Amino acid sequence: xNVGATIRNLRExxxxxxxxxxxxxxxxxxxxxxxERNDVKRLTVARVAEIARILNxxxxxxxxxxxxxxxxxxxxxxxxxxxxxxxxxxxQYFRRDKELMxxxxxxxxxxxxxxxxxxxxxxKILQKVVAMQQDIQREMLARRS
Numbered sequence: 396x397n398v399g400a401t402i403r404n405l406r407e408x409x410x411x412x413x414x415x416x417x418x419x420x421x422x423x424x425x426x427x428x429x430x431e432r433n434d435v436k437r438l439t440v441a442r443v444a445e446i447a448r449i450l451n452x453x454x455x456x457x458x459x460x461x462x463x464x465x466x467x468x469x470x471x472x473x474x475x476x477x478x479x480x481x482x483x484x485x486x487q488y489f490r491r492d493k494e495l496m497x498x499x500x501x502x503x504x505x506x507x508x509x510x511x512x513x514x515x516x517x518x519k520i521l522q523k524v525v526a527m528q529q530d531i532q533r534e535m536l537a538r539r540s
Contacts, residue, residue, distance in 0.1 A: 398443075399433035401457055405450050406431075419449045440489055 406416060417427035420442070429435050430446075438446075447454035 397433060398438060398457055399431045401459055402446055402450075403431040405452055405456065409450060411450065416446070416449060420445060437491055437495065 406413070413427050413431070414424055417424045420427060430438065430442075443457055444454050447457055453460070
């Protein structure tokens with residue numbers, strides 16, 4: 396599924412420039428060009444919906460669905476919106492976002508645990524330093540007396 400190429404085709408069919416799209420999306424032209432070249436790791440659902448709104452298309456068209464697919468068999472209103480296989484493709488596309496987020500959360504959890512262990516070790520060291528300072532201070536006071 397080449398989402399970027401589909402977005403480019405939809406944009407060009409509407410005689411819309413990349414500059415216009417970038418401005419509407421509040422991103423740079425290079426960043427928008429990356430979307431059309433599939434040079435982004437993953438488009439979010441929100442970004443796909445925003446692009447669809449700007450291009451005045453149903454967001455599923457960005458995934459290659461045609462109007463007849465959206466209307467159901469025979470193009471009749473009230474038909475099945477799209478078949479289960481196509482829906483699975485869309486869900487799989489966004490499932491990767493979830494998998495990446497879960498992986499990142501796991502890394503973040505591990506980092507937090509390591510930081511927690513580091514903080515505990517530093518706390519023990521600081522407690523020893525404070526105890527040593529207190530011992531030195533007591534010894535100095537004892538010598539003065």
